[in-house]
Amino acid sequence: MENNTQTAAQPPPNREEMKGASGQGGLTLEELKEKMEIFAKERDWDQFHSPRNLLLAMVGEVGELSEIFQWKGEVPRGLPDWEEQEKLHLGEELSDVLLYLVRLSDICGIDLSKAALRKIELNAIKYPISICNQKHNQIKTSPLTAPVATAAAADAAATSTTSNDNGGV
Numbered sequence: 220m221e222n223n224t225q226t227a228a229q230p231p232p233n234r235e236e237m238k239g240a241s242g243q244g245g246l247t248l249e250e251l252k253e254k255m256e257i258f259a260k261e262r263d264w265d266q267f268h269s270p271r272n273l274l275l276a277m278v279g280e281v282g283e284l285s286e287i288f289q290w291k292g293e294v295p296r297g298l299p300d301w302e303e304q305e306k307l308h309l310g311e312e313l314s315d316v317l318l319y320l321v322r323l324s325d326i327c328g329i330d331l332s333k334a335a336l337r338k339i340e341l342n343a344i345k346y347p348i349s350i351c352n353q354k355h356n357q358i359k360t361s362p363l364t365a366p367v368a369t370a371a372a373a374d375a376a377a378t379s380t381t382s383n384d385n386g387g388v
């Protein structure tokens with residue numbers, strides 16, 4: 220998605236208008252799911268929202284999200300040097316990815332809230348705090364020697380049933 224904020228005929232909704240049914244200024248996944256369902260129904264776009272189409276649309280939006288960071292090098296957390304307009308654009312692309320993900324989950328009959336909570340629990344089992352902290356401390360105190368053997372042992376303990384592809388934890 221290109222930055223729609225410059226071409227939109229309507230002014231953007233204010234904070235009150237953007238509040239969800241929860242009234243907290245934040246939407247639940249369930250509320251997002253319902254909004255996407257209504258959005259598609261009103262336009263008779265249900266017919267296009269097949270699993271494959273939604274997946275491809277989401278991947279396309281991930282590409283657009285990536286373009287924002289492309290060639291920038293690493294950027295500090297909070298993006299302190301970015302213009303407000305760039306951050307607005309980033310929010311739009313993040314939202315496109317989220318909205319397609321929510322819609323894809325719904326169309327596939329997956330309860331995304333439940334699935335995500337379950338996955339967090341699985342992650343915690345796979346990567347126990349004690350082992351992760353132990354490994355980080357070892358790396359901090361002796362970067363060139365001890366970690367090699369002990370980290371391998373920690374990996375083996377943490378990944379006894381599944382592969383460890385988390386990029387270094």
Ligand SMILES: Nc1ccn([C@H]2C[C@H](O)[C@@H](COP(=O)(O)OP(=O)(O)OP(=O)(O)O)O2)c(=O)n1
Pocket residue numbers: 220221222258264267283314315318319
């Ligand atoms: N068949 C469609 C088309 C769009 N959308 C919604 C979900 C996304 O949030 C947004 C995507 O709209 P566009 O396809 O127009 O993509 P962009 O907003 O990225 O615009 P562009 O591709 O012109 O940059 O609209 C949808 O639900 N179903």
